[in-house]
Amino acid sequence: MTPYSQYITLLFSTVLISLLLAQPVTARYEHIRDADVYLVRHMEKQRNGSKDPQLTEKGWVQAKKLRDALKDRGIQVIYSSDYQRTQQTAEPLATALGLTVKLYDPKNLAPLAESIQASGLKTLVVGHSNTTPELAWRLTGQPQPDIDEGEYNWTLYAINKGSFSLGPVDQHVEWKKPELAKIEVNKERLHSFESQFNMLFSGQKTGTATQTVKVQDNQILLTEVTRNKKFNVDATIKAVAKKEDLLPIAMRLTGSMGRAADINMEWREEGPNNNFRAIYGYSDIPRAVYKRQGRQSIENTLGLTSIERTTAIMTVPFWDNDKAFTFKWYDTYQFAERKIQYIPLGKENVTVPAGSFDTYKVKLSGGAPSQIFYISNEDKPKVVKIEVLHMPWVYELAQYKTL
Template identity: 35%
Template structure:
């Protein structure tokens, strides 16, 4: 039986020997150091990833290596360029259309190292296809864009090391942590309150009913979101969204087991499908729904000894991805609603990754922070029914 590594190498070699096909390998830089600088170098794991990439792509017929003019991208591209005996060509990540035209004109196999916000867009420009957005925690995605005339194929590969995904996959929610009532959060941008989000929770004997209403006038956001999930494994039953998120939104999704059908209309990143997306998909067993899992972070059985691995479905754009949920310790925090003794949980890989602070005394979320982002939520009022 062929190993995953050998299968990936077979795929790489299969496209590289076809002289009529130009193949582009588009990726984000490897893991960067958290040193507070605007131009950090790589971490030890990042250097290892760059070396692994050089080995992975050594026989892919690459003639050009591109990287933006930052340490983290140049250092990621460097090992392969050195191995091939070619120079790293710098490009302006603010001019992706210009880079696309240059790549198509050269029409040779190339590796292009960019950033979490530029890599999906470049893949879209080269292929015309939609692609998943990258999270702060995603460093192992390697998009292979194979062009042969007007025919384009996009393969999603992974570089080593991949995320461990060592968490528990078969779990039950902590239903005794259920909170009936409402939580009102201040939404903050760079520490300034710009809006409010109210999360309401109710239940029946079989399922939980969730209602989120978020208002940010300055950004023309007035969203009304409703979801239902089963009390067993938080299996999704329905998701609706009306109002506006800068533009009108209209989401209506329903589940029958792992079968989800409906539609989603909202503004999305330019490398995503635009307008109304019809959804008719069969999801992997155990797949949860993104909005519900965020609102119900206090029900997840995560601990220092046992992280979780969850597959979730994003009804906004029909994206599916694996989420690592880890316990990050205990912390006393103060928010407008008071001072709470909390435990901290991280959702990693969710595009975006997020931190949740959960009240230990009366389980509920009291603070949410979007990692590497100026956005945060702080509890203002909790009303228990």
């Protein structure tokens, strides 16, 4: 860690930008403290299949709010990657300050971090969902959380010497999410099955994922075997959950995920009246450079309704919730509890190698990455397709059998 990173701290704030313009600019942003360095992900981009998309209309509104929030902060240098969405995010502030935006290589952040540290100038860097946390890590030496690729909220880091504050950029904007609720399991949909998916990367099959779900007494036993030579993945996940409410009991991952991976988790009811749940175990998998590395021991207290990530993904067809809601899952890859939004998206006919199906679509948003599930309209429904949002991954059902 450099001397610079020993005394700077991190403000991480994720805020939904709306079109609220009623409050005076100074009133909306006066709570933001001055900082040495601001890092921000680009604003909302168009989803038109382009490799270099521009901002949406909403994204331009967000960029102008970034200008309003930072134009009186004494910024002397603005950096952007060489993409339209990042340059357009920087443009309103650069124009207001009469600055020329400097370009940097998002695939090589070390020189940029060194330049920022050496300059001593107040700086804004506009980046991406993967580069912004990494640059924050390079400047602070502190592990960083992921930014979900499917989220286009305003994600701002303000790095400052000696102190930090935490809060929304626009304190008068409320971020309204679906209410926190419990997953409702439809017992009529419960059944044992085995599904084999083709894994497509940019439209090309690169591997398979086989999911097995067995309903046994008062438990659900889940197994997923993923094999993908292109990415050196050969991993097996086994999980056990309660049948009634999907609350996790145990989870184990072994094999390779680019390199050797090993996760072992156990959930317990604790407290004088079993009034809270705790998780124990360890997680050792390949992680981005800005995450904590190596084997991480885990001992956390969780909410009474928090489920496990793999269990959630494999049991979505059993859920009986017909409206958008928010629930909590524990991500054993990143050893963190997350709030996930369940959002119904309507109906669609889908053709995959296993056949054509009338489906209803649901999105699980906030999981870094978010995913869309296509679920067959049957008495015993099954997932027939999974799209990983804003990434080139698609899973298509190839074979299915009940057990």
